[in-house]
Amino acid sequence: MGPLGPRYQLLVTVIEMVPVTRFLAHCPGTRGRPPSDRACLARTFIAKAILKLPTTVDLIDRLRCDKTLRRLCGFQRLGAVPSEATFSRAFDEFARLELATRMHEALIVATHKGQLVEHISRDATAIEAREKPVKVKALKRCRKKVKPQKGEPGWQTVRRLERQREMTLAEMLADLPRHCAVGAKPNAKGHKDFWVGYKLHLDIADGGIPVTALLTSASLNDSQAAIPLATMTARRVVNFYDLMDASYKAPEIDAACRDLGRVPIVPEQPRRDKRKKEAMAAEAKARRAINFAAPEDVRYRQRTTAERVNARLKDEFGGRFVRVRGHAKVTCHLMFGILALTVDQLMRLVPG
Numbered sequence: 001m002g003p004l005g006p007r008y009q010l011l012v013t014v015i016e017m018v019p020v021t022r023f024l025a026h027c028p029g030t031r032g033r034p035p036s037d038r039a040c041l042a043r044t045f046i047a048k049a050i051l052k053l054p055t056t057v058d059l060i061d062r063l064r065c066d067k068t069l070r071r072l073c074g075f076q077r078l079g080a081v082p083s084e085a086t087f088s089r090a091f092d093e094f095a096r097l098e099l100a101t102r103m104h105e106a107l108i109v110a111t112h113k114g115q116l117v118e119h120i121s122r123d124a125t126a127i128e129a130r131e132k133p134v135k136v137k138a139l140k141r142c143r144k145k146v147k148p149q150k151g152e153p154g155w156q157t158v159r160r161l162e163r164q165r166e167m168t169l170a171e172m173l174a175d176l177p178r179h180c181a182v183g184a185k186p187n188a189k190g191h192k193d194f195w196v197g198y199k200l201h202l203d204i205a206d207g208g209i210p211v212t213a214l215l216t217s218a219s220l221n222d223s224q225a226a227i228p229l230a231t232m233t234a235r236r237v238v239n240f241y242d243l244m245d246a247s248y249k250a251p252e253i254d255a256a257c258r259d260l261g262r263v264p265i266v267p268e269q270p271r272r273d274k275r276k277k278e279a280m281a282a283e284a285k286a287r288r289a290i291n292f293a294a295p296e297d298v299r300y301r302q303r304t305t306a307e308r309v310n311a312r313l314k315d316e317f318g319g320r321f322v323r324v325r326g327h328a329k330v331t332c333h334l335m336f337g338i339l340a341l342t343v344d345q346l347m348r349l350v351p352g
Contacts, residue, residue, distance in 0.1 A: 001067075001068050001071060001072075002068070004068070007050050007051055008068065008069070008072065010050055010340065010343065010344055010347075011043075011046065011047050011050050011072055011340075012072065013343055013347060014046055014050070014339065014340055014343045015043055015046070015072070017107065017343055017346075018103045018106065018107050018339065018343070020038075020039045020042040020043060020099075020103070021039045022106075023099055023102055023103055023106070024038050024039060024042070024099070036082045036086050036090065037074060038090060038093070038094075039074060040073050040074035040075055041082070041086075041087065041090040041091075041094075042090075042094060042099060043072070043073040043074055044059060044063065044073045044087075045059075045091065045094070045100075045336050046336055046339065046340060047059070047069060047072070047073060048318065048336070049317050049318040049333075049336045049337040049339075049340050050317065050340050051069075052316065052317070052318055052321070053318075053321075054318075054321040054323060055321075055323055056084055056087050056088065056091075056323075057084060059087070060081065060083075060084060060087070063075065063081045064078060064081055091324070091329065091332065092329070094332055095326075095328040095329045095331070095332040096328060098328075098331075098332070099332070100331075100332050100335030100336045100338075100339055101213075101331065101332075101335050103335075103339055104210075104213070104335055104338055104339045104342060105236065107339065107342060107343070108209075108211055108212075108236050108237065108342070109236055111346055112205075112211075112236065112237045115237075115238075116238055116239070116240070117205045117206060117211075117237045117238065117239035117240070118206055118239065118240055118241065119205070119206050119239065119240070119241045119242075119243055119299065119302045119303075120203050120204065120205060120211065120233060120237075120239045120241070120242050120243065120262075121203070121204045121205075121243045121302065121303045121305050121306040122201070122202070122203050122204075122226060122229060122230075122242060122243065122244045122248065122306070123201075123202060123204070123222075123244075123245070123303075123306035123307070123310065124199050124200065124201045124202070124222045124225070125199070125200050125202070125310040125313075125314075126183055126185060126193070126195045126197070126199060126200075126218065127197050127198040127199065127200050127215070127218075127319070127322060127330065127334065128195050128196065128197045128320075128322065129180055129196065129197030129198060129322050129325065129330060130322070130323065130325065131180040131196070131197065131325050131326075132180065133179075133180050133181050133182050133196050134179040134180060134181060160175065160224055161223065161224070161227065161250055161252040161253065162252060163175070164227045164228070164252070164256075165227070165252055165255070165256065169228060169231050169232065172227065172228040172231070173214075173228055176214075176216050176217075176220065176224065176225060176228065177216060177217040177219070177220055178215070178216060178217060178327040179217050179327070180196065180197060180198065180217070180218075180325075181196075181197075181198075181217040181218045181219040181220075182194060182195070182196055182218060182219060183195050183196075183197070183198075183199055183217075183218025183219055195218060196218070197218050197322070197330075198215050198216065198217060198218055198327070198330055199215070199216050199217065199218045199220060199222075200213060200214075200215055200313075200319075200334060201213070201214040201215075201216065201222070201225040201229055202214075202306065202309065202310070203229050203230075203232075203233045204305055204306050204309050205237065205239070206302065206305070207305075207345060207348075207349050208305050208308055208309050208312075208345045209342055209345045209346060209349075210309060210338050210341060210342050210345075211233050211236055211237055212229055212232045212233045212236065213334070213335065213338055214228060214229055214232070215327060215330060215331045215334065221247065222245075222247045222248060223247055223248050223249075223250055223253060226244065226248050226250075226253045226256075227252070227253060227256045230242065230253075230256055230257055230260055230262070231256075231260070234260045234261075238261075239262060240262060240263060241262060241263050241264075241265055241299055242257045242262050242263070242264045242265065243265050243299065243300055243302060243303040244264065244265070244266050244303075245266070245267065245303070246266065246267055246268075246269035248264075248266055249266050249268075249269060254266075265296050265299055265300055267300060268280065309341070312341060313334075313337055313338065313341055316341075317337035317338070317340050317341050318333070318334075318336070318337045319334060319337055322334075
């Protein structure tokens, strides 16, 4: 096939490090026309994320005119490239099977087995989608009323973070909203940016390696997904510190991280407390005068990794081109990009 460009080399590396056939069930022969090779179709969706192709039509056109890409994906001749409908049916199947999520999890477990991760940076980013948002009035609130026990004054309201402390991982994931909604998040200038779609929550290890990903509604607060993310990450890697911004400041999150054997590092936020704000400013000035930096502040600087990973996912691996609808399909589309991004970051850390 001749020399390969950087993007094609990354595609070959992803195919070699995470064999698709290992995650696809073998289908025995049935009556009728045999289905298209699902392994080849899965490789094409990985190539779609790596080559930043917005739509499936663009992917098919690229396969038909690019012999090198066609052979890398497993199609030996031009007539073997299936139609757009076949691609759509295969992608729906991959979304239901959570193929890309399982491939990414297996890659993280295999590459981090027997290793320690120093920092995990937790952050969320906006994912715009071409869907109609679900009306908020028809949805359940995150607060639920609990019937009082004998001797208690009356009905009590329990927050989601309090309920998550007594839930299993499956129950926590089922409790999080997954519908398309309107989200709002302050930007660097302090103004709110609005979007329609979802919110992607990521746990990122040192070196810019995404360890865990979770897709929720855009209207969900970042803190509501912290405990499920921490629980999922604990099953894949062993880390020492959880780096989170001020939106994750909650006693339930702090206790959950410490129960998992980690030290949460969250900056203090005075908000509207003027006395606390003045005291923090005076302390920061005194530290600068003696050229002293707290160990927590030094470690928190590592959290800039999360911003770079979010930017690379959107700019280089298709995170900005979401043309599918529904939580399962959007998750599958993003996870193919996260899989390619993870392999790329792992290869950058290889010495020599």
